[in-house]
Amino acid sequence: MNIHPKDKLAAPQSVTTGPIAGSRKVYAAPASHPAMRVPFREIALSDPAEAPVRVYDASGPYTQADIRIDLKQGLPLVREAWIAGRGFAPVEGRAVKPEDNGNVSADALVEPCPATRVLRQGRDGQFVTQYEFARAGIVTEEMVYAAFRENLARETALGGAAERMADGDSFGAAIPDFVTPEFVRDEIARGRAILPANINHPEVEPMVIGRNFLVKVNANIGNSAVTSGAAEEVEKLVWATRWGADTVMDLSTGRNIHNIRSWILRNSPVPIGTVPIYQALEKVDGDPLKLDWAVFKDTLVEQAEQGVDYFTIHAGVRLAHVPLTAQRVTGIVSRGGSIMARWCLAGHRESFLYEHFDEICDIMRRYDVSFSLGDGLRPGSIADANDAAQFAELDTLGELTKIAWDKGCQVMIEGPGHVPMHKIKQNMDKQLAVCGEAPFYTLGPLTTDIAPGYDHITSGIGAAMIGWFGTAMLCYVTPKEHLGLPDRDDVKTGVITYRIAAHAADLAKGHPAAKIRDDAVSRARFDFRWQDQFNLSLDPDTARAYHDETLPKDAHKVAHFCSMCGPKFCSMKITQDLRQEVRAMEAEASAQAGMAAKSREFLAGGGALYVPAE
């Protein structure tokens, strides 16, 4: 992919919009908040007996049927009234500095997104974070919104009763039949969930991350010194959320990253995460040894003011941990981890992130930026999984979690990486134990190292399993992992793969509503409602295209067979014929007996059901 230098500098003009095939965007409100507009995607089915299926939707306004997007204006301010009601003083804010965009020359500068927002900052003694509100027993509008969103209309789909459709094994999680705002509050207050929502990101559609909610998926985007520009990154954001990314991390490391980030934030309906050390390093010409607390602190403020919702902070990489990596096969593979390790070792000094952790908390609290405590020493290979370095850092992350909570901050914990299947559960169990059940957020893990080009799959296996065991959010891996930066197709493949993993985990945990969609697909499949099967799938376009490769005619979409077996060998057709025989027998039996009740009695006899009428 060779991008023309000029294109890399252009301001984003347009992005992918319009509904996902076969569905429409709907908004609904909880009874207590009739003005609230909580998004869902609704898939209407062709069988009148089948209720439409409502699915979780993280795609923002972009998937409305008639939407007109002006990227320069940014998205509607979903949270503005709520935030405005909390009494934060507007502030002037930090002036943009040349180094924020990598000291790029005027002719190579990407212009910032011109959308203006009121800039806010919380004060000491005031509730700012969702954690502080929750601890005080206060239910915020964000909690109401996120709770309603989690239920997937299951009050209706499950017939109004708190009927648990699913069995499952949740390994000690406490998944409720229905999610109430109070439940969201309590989970946040216990530290078991976070609601990442910077007070300077009013465009966010609130969502909650925790073991007792639907498993979430994060997609990474971001330019590097080598490839890609502003327009491409905004499109990746919109594209990733279209297919189901619940949050997006902007991992840009090249120039213009301040201004590219402004386009991303003003146009993102999902929480945005970053790794501030990347930009800090850019500001010191890429030399880790020049990093210091001052430049890092300034970067935190810069990004918090822009509205970033969560920061990866690698404060668990301590001086004493680094020698533990010396005998590893793949050393330190986290960028942030290796930067900090180098910094610590060069001066034989303790990490400034660890030493200034209190101050980091104070800054992040003022904007409600959530912590994503980075796993800088995560294993980069099967050989290094679950080793002393990894677990020493995890212990430190547990210690830091408690400090951040004391400071009023929301916290989640990052996890590996590369882990063979038999070592995955140990990661989850240890994380729950040492981090006080703070949400776990893992990258994969990849269950083998031998398939570069297919690491969405090597890691999708591990992600499904660790999601089942209790991980709250899964960071996607694309087919290009280890090989190059993902393009648009890779982003989609990565997101869909991780939606599969997350959903498989929800099913296995026994999420009360997860099975609704599986059962709808299965009924559509069995009834040969091809269009319904396509529309209910995670990727209707691909399902339809694959089908049409071998049976392209419209008539075949209502045909009671498909190209796999042809009409004579279709097991579903044969089984349907069986059922028709049963129904015919039922009708005949009913007529003969003249009494429906007696017929049902007879038919309840089981095996006799199928005896052909003589």
Add this chain to the structure above:
Amino acid sequence: MNIHPKDKLAAPQSVTTGPIAGSRKVYAAPASHPAMRVPFREIALSDPAEAPVRVYDASGPYTQADIRIDLKQGLPLVREAWIAGRGFAPVEGRAVKPEDNGNVSADALVEPCPATRVLRQGRDGQFVTQYEFARAGIVTEEMVYAAFRENLARETALGGAAERMADGDSFGAAIPDFVTPEFVRDEIARGRAILPANINHPEVEPMVIGRNFLVKVNANIGNSAVTSGAAEEVEKLVWATRWGADTVMDLSTGRNIHNIRSWILRNSPVPIGTVPIYQALEKVDGDPLKLDWAVFKDTLVEQAEQGVDYFTIHAGVRLAHVPLTAQRVTGIVSRGGSIMARWCLAGHRESFLYEHFDEICDIMRRYDVSFSLGDGLRPGSIADANDAAQFAELDTLGELTKIAWDKGCQVMIEGPGHVPMHKIKQNMDKQLAVCGEAPFYTLGPLTTDIAPGYDHITSGIGAAMIGWFGTAMLCYVTPKEHLGLPDRDDVKTGVITYRIAAHAADLAKGHPAAKIRDDAVSRARFDFRWQDQFNLSLDPDTARAYHDETLPKDAHKVAHFCSMCGPKFCSMKITQDLRQEVRAMEAEASAQAGMAAKSREFLAGGGALYVPAE
């Protein structure tokens, strides 16, 4: 994919040949059998300190560098001398009948493969099957070959000692440090493994399927009434084995299937499985009610004489089980299962497969066709997983396993299907318990129903898990599952996905040699040996192509960074720099002390390793 009718009839002319990029085919012999030529694929690495990595290779002669293939002659007869030495009487064999090819008219007939072989049949009282030899304590040449193949040269790679590189949790399997011919024999004798090898398939390169061996992968090919012809099916066979299919099932259901099968068998280095009921149904014009024992028996003999190595026999679908499926969401989804259910119900009679099971065993024994006892009532949706119908059939399969063993036959058991993660282990545990540890052979299972178009992934998750728990062979699922017949790309994607699942399972079980390849990839990755990383991967072509999309220049293949992070942010580069510092310090310390021993003592101090020299 629209194939011209003429092309569908053409005899296969050529197939894909040549080595997989970055590797060469090698043959090696166990010390006891110096004339034996057991195939491996060897990947030489660019670092002279790195030994070449030898990997399992199911691709047959097609991947030799200088191979000339004549499909009309068929492959070399690997087993001919061994089989000839066992005293089987050559027989005339059954004459080909018009219905064997679907009564196709002369102008629509695919010509049969002209390669001629001696046709053999075992007698009563003579050892025919590998099971019979094993029970008698005899080690066959096939067992020697398969044992040597399983070791992956690990005697050498692990330094000659039986050092177990891997930890793992095998759930009670008994994986040996080294596989001996006697171990293979004992596993076959206990019924815990099969070595599928029809005495009329001398082209087979022997391999073993069992819980205590490497996890195997099956790929399905086959034409249907709707699509594809002879040349395409032979190419799919060669293509599937090229990427790692250990066995191939020919699920053809259209016309010409007898003759297409002759091309497949004469040119297949891997065991071929079929589902004879499909062809039997073709012979009675596709009407299940016209099936009877006579036509089925005749089909068994027809296919056994051709050399098919294992038959799926749906003898577990009994009349009494069928009503158990009446309330299912997706009824009966196995083609064989639905055919037999319809037959049973129509006459309210017991399955002729069940009633004639003794005779089926007698026929299969005479040629050493292994049983693959079909799961005709496997669940076709998450909703139907682990239900009464499924487990009732499994109980019957356990009963039939013991009968088949008594008759001298080899047996494996087919398993589901669609199963959420939390119900997978129950399948494995129950199968082990009721089927006397006969090898389990599962289709996936798919862990969710909501992703048609991506069912290689939904099922790859389940396959990795059930492989870990003890499944011996995984039947692949392609991206086209539920939507259409797989093309060449789909076959490759399916096979690679399942090789990932199988390898992840081997790692998690603690297979002694599995980790060699992962570690080699990881070292190559950490050393920026890009070509080695590509060549060691399951699919070197894709890995290389993905890398080259963003960094196409040759120089970048030795560059110490990649497009993901660029040179400044490369964690591996930073960690390497750290190690260089350590080495420099080592050298300096050594020089200063004048004594290497003292230096090593000092360096063993751990954290102090990294103190910069003042």
